[in-house]
Amino acid sequence: MEETTPPQPQPAHASPPFPAVFTPPSALSSRGSPSPSTGPGPGPSPAAALVHFSTPPGPPVFSSPLRPAAVPFRATPASPQPVPFAARAAYSSSSSSAGVSLPTSAPHFLNGAAAPHGLLPSSAPPPEESPYVLFSAHKVLKQKKLLNAPSLGFGALVSPGREVAPGPVAVERDPRRCLNCGAYVNLYCDISISSGQWQCVICKKQNGSEGEFVVSSKHDLLQWPELAFSAVNYVQPGNRRPGFVPVPDTRVSGPVFILIDECLDEAHLQHLQGSLHALVDSLPPTSRIGIISYGRTVSVYDFSEGAAVSMDVLPGNKSPTHESLKALIYGTGVYLSPIHASLPVAHTIFSSLRPYRLSVPEVSRDRCLGAAVEVALGIIQGPSVELSRGIIKRAGGNYRILVCAGGPSTFGPGSVPHSVQHPNYAYLEKTALKWMEHLGHEAQRHSTVVDILCAGTCPVRVPVLQPLAKCSGGVLLLHDDFGEAFGVNLQRASTRAAGSHGLFEIRCSDDMLVTQVIGPGEEASPDSHETFKHDASFCINMNSVEETQSFSVSMEAKGDIKNDYVYFQFAVLYSNMYQAEITRVITMRLQTVDGLSAYLASVQDDVASVIIGKRTVLRARTASDAIDMRLSIDERIKDIAHKFGTQVPKSKLYRFPKEMASLPECLFHLRRGPLLGSIIGHEDERSVLRNLFLNASFDLSLRMLAPRCIMHREGGTFEELPAYDLAMQSNAAVVLDHGTDIFIWLGAELATQEGQSAAALAACRTLAEELSELRFPAPRIVSFKEGSSQARYFVSRLIPAHKDPTYEQESRFPQLRTLTPEQRARLKSSFIPFDDHSFCEWMRSLKLVPPEPS
Numbered sequence: 001m002e003e004t005t006p007p008q009p010q011p012a013h014a015s016p017p018f019p020a021v022f023t024p025p026s027a028l029s030s031r032g033s034p035s036p037s038t039g040p041g042p043g044p045s046p047a048a049a050l051v052h053f054s055t056p057p058g059p060p061v062f063s064s065p066l067r068p069a070a071v072p073f074r075a076t077p078a079s080p081q082p083v084p085f086a087a088r089a090a091y092s093s094s095s096s097s098a099g100v101s102l103p104t105s106a107p108h109f110l111n112g113a114a115a116p117h118g119l120l121p122s123s124a125p126p127p128e129e130s131p132y133v134l135f136s137a138h139k140v141l142k143q144k145k146l147l148n149a150p151s152l153g154f155g156a157l158v159s160p161g162r163e164v165a166p167g168p169v170a171v172e173r174d175p176r177r178c179l180n181c182g183a184y185v186n187l188y189c190d191i192s193i194s195s196g197q198w199q200c201v202i203c204k205k206q207n208g209s210e211g212e213f214v215v216s217s218k219h220d221l222l223q224w225p226e227l228a229f230s231a232v233n234y235v236q237p238g239n240r241r242p243g244f245v246p247v248p249d250t251r252v253s254g255p256v257f258i259l260i261d262e263c264l265d266e267a268h269l270q271h272l273q274g275s276l277h278a279l280v281d282s283l284p285p286t287s288r289i290g291i292i293s294y295g296r297t298v299s300v301y302d303f304s305e306g307a308a309v310s311m312d313v314l315p316g317n318k319s320p321t322h323e324s325l326k327a328l329i330y331g332t333g334v335y336l337s338p339i340h341a342s343l344p345v346a347h348t349i350f351s352s353l354r355p356y357r358l359s360v361p362e363v364s365r366d367r368c369l370g371a372a373v374e375v376a377l378g379i380i381q382g383p384s385v386e387l388s389r390g391i392i393k394r395a396g397g398n399y400r401i402l403v404c405a406g407g408p409s410t411f412g413p414g415s416v417p418h419s420v421q422h423p424n425y426a427y428l429e430k431t432a433l434k435w436m437e438h439l440g441h442e443a444q445r446h447s448t449v450v451d452i453l454c455a456g457t458c459p460v461r462v463p464v465l466q467p468l469a470k471c472s473g474g475v476l477l478l479h480d481d482f483g484e485a486f487g488v489n490l491q492r493a494s495t496r497a498a499g500s501h502g503l504f505e506i507r508c509s510d511d512m513l514v515t516q517v518i519g520p521g522e523e524a525s526p527d528s529h530e531t532f533k534h535d536a537s538f539c540i541n542m543n544s545v546e547e548t549q550s551f552s553v554s555m556e557a558k559g560d561i562k563n564d565y566v567y568f569q570f571a572v573l574y575s576n577m578y579q580a581e582i583t584r585v586i587t588m589r590l591q592t593v594d595g596l597s598a599y600l601a602s603v604q605d606d607v608a609s610v611i612i613g614k615r616t617v618l619r620a621r622t623a624s625d626a627i628d629m630r631l632s633i634d635e636r637i638k639d640i641a642h643k644f645g646t647q648v649p650k651s652k653l654y655r656f657p658k659e660m661a662s663l664p665e666c667l668f669h670l671r672r673g674p675l676l677g678s679i680i681g682h683e684d685e686r687s688v689l690r691n692l693f694l695n696a697s698f699d700l701s702l703r704m705l706a707p708r709c710i711m712h713r714e715g716g717t718f719e720e721l722p723a724y725d726l727a728m729q730s731n732a733a734v735v736l737d738h739g740t741d742i743f744i745w746l747g748a749e750l751a752t753q754e755g756q757s758a759a760a761l762a763a764c765r766t767l768a769e770e771l772s773e774l775r776f777p778a779p780r781i782v783s784f785k786e787g788s789s790q791a792r793y794f795v796s797r798l799i800p801a802h803k804d805p806t807y808e809q810e811s812r813f814p815q816l817r818t819l820t821p822e823q824r825a826r827l828k829s830s831f832i833p834f835d836d837h838s839f840c841e842w843m844r845s846l847k848l849v850p851p852e853p854s
Contacts, residue, residue: 130230131164132586133157133570134698136611139602140512140592142561146599151639155554155611157698158519160504160572160584161545163497168233168584169225175234175583176212176226180205182532183507183569186587187227193218201567201587202507203534230588236581254398254577255288255336256494257376261406262295263365266355268406268456268482275487276350276404282491285340290379291349294372295356295365296411300328300379303337303345309352314375316368316412325378335379362407362458363418369405370414373439373450373468376401380448398500398544398577399448400474402493404482406454408461414439416464432464440471444543447500447575448472451493455479455486462684466691473498473520473544477777478688488778496776499582502542502574504551509566512555514538518614519551520695545574548776550697552614561592600644600659609666610701612636617675617690623683626676633671634846637664641848653849661851668799668839669706669723673738679796689740692777696739700775704739707797710767711735711815712760718767719815722853724801726813729827730786733760735767736794737779742768743794744783751785786830802831803838812839812853 129138134157141147147154176185178200185207190199196213197206215221222228258279264272280289291301294316302310312328314320328335337345356365380399409415414435417425443450450472454460462476469476475493479486504521506514521540540551568588576582593599616633620626640663641654648655656664674680674689693704709723712733721727727734730749735742744764751757761783768781784790801809810816816824843850 130586130588132159132162132231132584133568133588134607135588135590135604136608137599137603138590139599140557140561140566140590141596141599142557142592142594143596144557144560146596146643147561148556149639149643151636151643152603152608153554153611153615154556155552156568157550157552157607157610157701158506158570158586159547159550159697160542160570160586161499161502161549161574162547162697168231169229170233170235171225172235174236175232175585176207176209178203178205178207178532180207180532180534181507182505182535182537184571184585184587185226186569186585187230188565188567188587188589189227191218191221191227193221201589202509202569204510226585231584231586234583234585236583254400254498255290255380256283257290257292257336257380257399257401259369259372259376259401259403260291260293260353261367261369261404262293262299262353263356263362263367264406264456264482265362269353269355271482271486272404272406272455273350273353275482275490277347278487279490279494280339280343280346280350283339283494285338287339287494288336289339289342289346290336290376291346292372292376293353294368296368298368298372298375300333300335300375301349302333302335303342304332304334306345307348309345309349314371316366316371319371319413320375320378325375328375328379329382362456364410365407366411367405367407367409368412368415369403369409369465370436370439370468371412373401373403373443374413377439377443377446377448380446398498398575399446400494400496400498401443401448401450401472402490403450403452404455404490405452405460405465406456406482407458409436409464414464414468416461429461429464433467436464437467437471440468440474440543443468443472444500449498449500449544450474452476453479453486453489453493455482459682459684462687466687470691471522471543473500473542475777476688476691478685480780485778485780489776492776492778496546496548497577499545499574499576500543502545502572504538504540504542505569505571505573506538506540506553507536507569507571508555509563509568511557511559511561511563511566512568513558514553515556516554516615517551518618518694520544520549521551542572542574545572545576548697548700549695550701552611552694554611554615563592565589565591596644597659600657603660603663605660605662606666606702607698608660609663609670609705610698612667613670613675613701613705614694616670617693620676620690623686626686630671630676633667633676637667637843638846638848641846645848648849653847655849656843656851658851661853664843664851665722665799665839666702666706668842669797672799672836673705673707673797675704677796679793692740700739703737707736707738709734709736709798712764712767716759716763718763721815722801722813723798724813725795725798725831726801726809726816726827727798728786728795728830729819729823730830731823733757733764734794735764735771736797737768737771738797740777740779741793742772742779742781743797744768744781745791745794746783746785748786799839800831800834800836801838801840802828804840808840808850 136153136155140154177183178185181200181203183200183202185198186201188201191197191213193213193215196209196211198209198213199206213221213224226232258276260272260276283289293299293301297316298314298320299311300314302312304310310333312333314324339346358365409432410418414432416429416432419425422428440450450468451474452465452469454465454477460478466476477489479489503524506517508514517538517540519540521542524539524541566589568590570586571583573581573583616629620629637656640660641656644657644660645654647653670676674686675693680686680689689704693701696704707723709721709727711719711721711727712735713719718735723736728745728747730747732747733750734745736745744761746757746761750760765781765783772779772781782790782793784794801813804812819827837845840850
């Protein structure tokens with residue numbers, strides 16, 4: 001990215017092991033002065049040093065009817081798998097000069113003026129809404145002081161790789177861009193139909209169109225999709241690689257290398273074998289797979305021997321030499337083979353695996369994980385590759401390496417000592433971490449994503465493995481065992497559609513300033529993308545582009561806003577799974593308002609909660625940090641009430657704004673839950689969970705923040721309730737969806753009725769599977785009875801509302817009114833006294849009046 005004039009050197013930043021956040025230098029300058037990073041004045045262009053992990057789409061539609069919730073949740077339909085761009089109507093350069101009939105779902109076309117009423121389809125979303133961008137408020141407050149209040153703030157969640165149906169219109173030509181700032185032409189640009197000139201909404205400069213936009217009426221401009229739609233995909237068909245086939249199969253997957261830990265005990269190995277057999281059975285027939293196992297050596301399995309299991313063995317104590325890789329690549333062995341030709345061989349290989357026989361503790365067994373990944377990358381690179389701008393490209397789509405690990409990397413390159421008590425452990429861990437980070441970048445350069453799926457009870461040393469997954473664009477997951485949840489995640493990881501070599505650009509009106517970005521990426525170097533004279537965009541390199549990701553973008557006003565609208569443009573440039581070069585451009589416009597009440601009425605509680613949650617969790621790097629962040633939530637809630645609420649007459653109490661009634665409850669869940677609380681015992685688990693949350697899509701982020709509580713009713717229906725312990729009624733079954741875990745709780749009274757409890761459990765299990773049908777990572781689904789030891793995981797995630805007065809319980813949990821006096825008495829007597837605050841008690845401890853439930 002080109003520096004603004006005069007140029008200044010920009011420091012290089014190494015990617016930290018924990019998800020990092022970028023704050024542009026301009027955000028630290030005087031708030032009353034214009035920012036050099038967004039204006040034409042001198043100063044370096046900002047870039048982001050960020051994070052990565054993949055995450056799931058929202059819950060699907062229920063098969064069983066749900067009653068309305070007492071506290072409403074945002075309803076987000078399930079996102080389908082991505083479809084090839086060829087399935088959409090494509091607009092080529094030839095169609096830009098002739099009349100093109102647009103789909104009936106064309107959004108409100110503005111183009112500097114209101115469009116005729118007849119052009120507005122009834123299904124068009126409001127201009128402030130998009131499936132790709134969710135703002136914390138649908139209006140922008142003109143007063144800088146209140147808009148920039150750090151306790152609430154203003155921002156957006158952007159999912160640039162999300163796939164929806166119907167997707168953006170595909171345009172098979174180069175995009176038209178502002179020559180001054182690099183922004184893309186869009187439906188909000190003011191266009192002169194006589195000269196064809198268009199005004200950029202970001203920098204307000206005029207641009208020519210070489211006569212392309214010269215038409216007889218404003219209506220004729222609708223023939224250009226970028227002037228009619230808020231989101232457009234520009235496709236570069238000339239960049240298709242050999243082997244590109246735009247087939248309409250939504251489950252196409254690239255080649256997959258499976259790396260298997262040889263150091264497993266028999267029980268773990270049996271579970272893993274079952275998951276591996278199910279994996280290859282689920283892959284499309286045309287998918288190519290390779291199999292490698294690793295211990296002290298690296299064994300590469302050969303598919304050319306038919307029914308016999310054959311392998312080539314390489315040493316694991318060092319990186320593979322050029323000669324050894326050359327012998328593999330040019331030899332007679334077949335190490336990557338399509339499923340339709342090698343399925344029996346794959347099953348034979350998995351069945352031939354044997355458990356670890358030596359009497360050595362799990363943590364002390366030698367595992368050359370780093371060398372195994374290097375061998376896989378060497379085979380993937382192969383004898384002939386195409387090198388373009390430092391990026392390795394080849395036919396057949398993006399590769400994926402799936403590592404099935406039962407313990408840490410303790411042998412060969414990228415390894416750490418068996419014991420953390422080793423006198424030189426800290427230095428060796430730091431060395432291993434840097435080596436794994438380099439290996440991850442090398443994998444990403446070869447369009448290869450490395451997913452590391454860990455299971456078992458042996459510590460895997462998450463800080464060492466995390467950089468390998470993160471820098472390649474993959475994900476690291478922890479499981480209790482190699483059973484059901486592991487197997488489901490293995491299958492979903494193998495078929496997860498991913499783009500590669502993504503560049504994410506953020507531009508906004510000169511009134512606004514981007515102050516912080518959290519998400520799956522790293523700092524973009526200035527020479528890695530096209531630059532413009534006064535390009536003040538935020539540029540982030542994305543290691544992979546997937547629909548299960550999102551970026552949290554925090555913004556501020558530079559000063560009091562004078563304009564009636566502010567504009568935001570988000571663009572992602574990437575190579576999709578079909579090896580086509582895609583540029584997705586999303587342009588949004590928000591109205592500005594003077595009145596505080598109008599602004600508060602437009603605040604989206606759930607989006608604001610997720611953005612605040614990500615900013616808070618980012619700073620919780622250690623257990624002591626988490627305690628500090630819990631206290632910061634208290635101060636944040638008090639500050640919001642003091643700035644945006646009202647004081648109770650003749651009292652020191654403040655009322656929390658009724659327009660944001662659900663926000664404090666969401667943050668109370670965050671304060672108590674596994675992200676900041678003490679529900680999860682091991683720091684490795686907390687680290688993985690926080691990394692996942694920081695990069696998760698909106699739907700998963702919200703579920704991880706505030707659990708969703710659904711009660712099973714007689715007749716097989718379900719009722720959605722607030723996540724309070726008042727739902728623990730002995731004659732009912734309850735499903736609690738907390739994002740990465742789904743719990744099914746059976747009341748003691750229901751459990752004694754064998755037939756009814758079996759039916760309720762089956763219905764709840766079906767609902768849990770439907771809620772997580774497309775989610776990645778797949779959650780752990782656990783069922784238990786009231787009073788069991790596992791029930792503590794369920795109870796600890798519910799707000800202890802039983803401590804509140806009866807009138808408050810009925811106000812916030814109306815379902816209580818349906819219980820008989822006997823049932824209410826039994827419910828009251830079932831609770832065990834403890835010191836945790838209820839939500840209302842917590843609010844009162846902050847000298848605040850709890851908001852009325854919405």
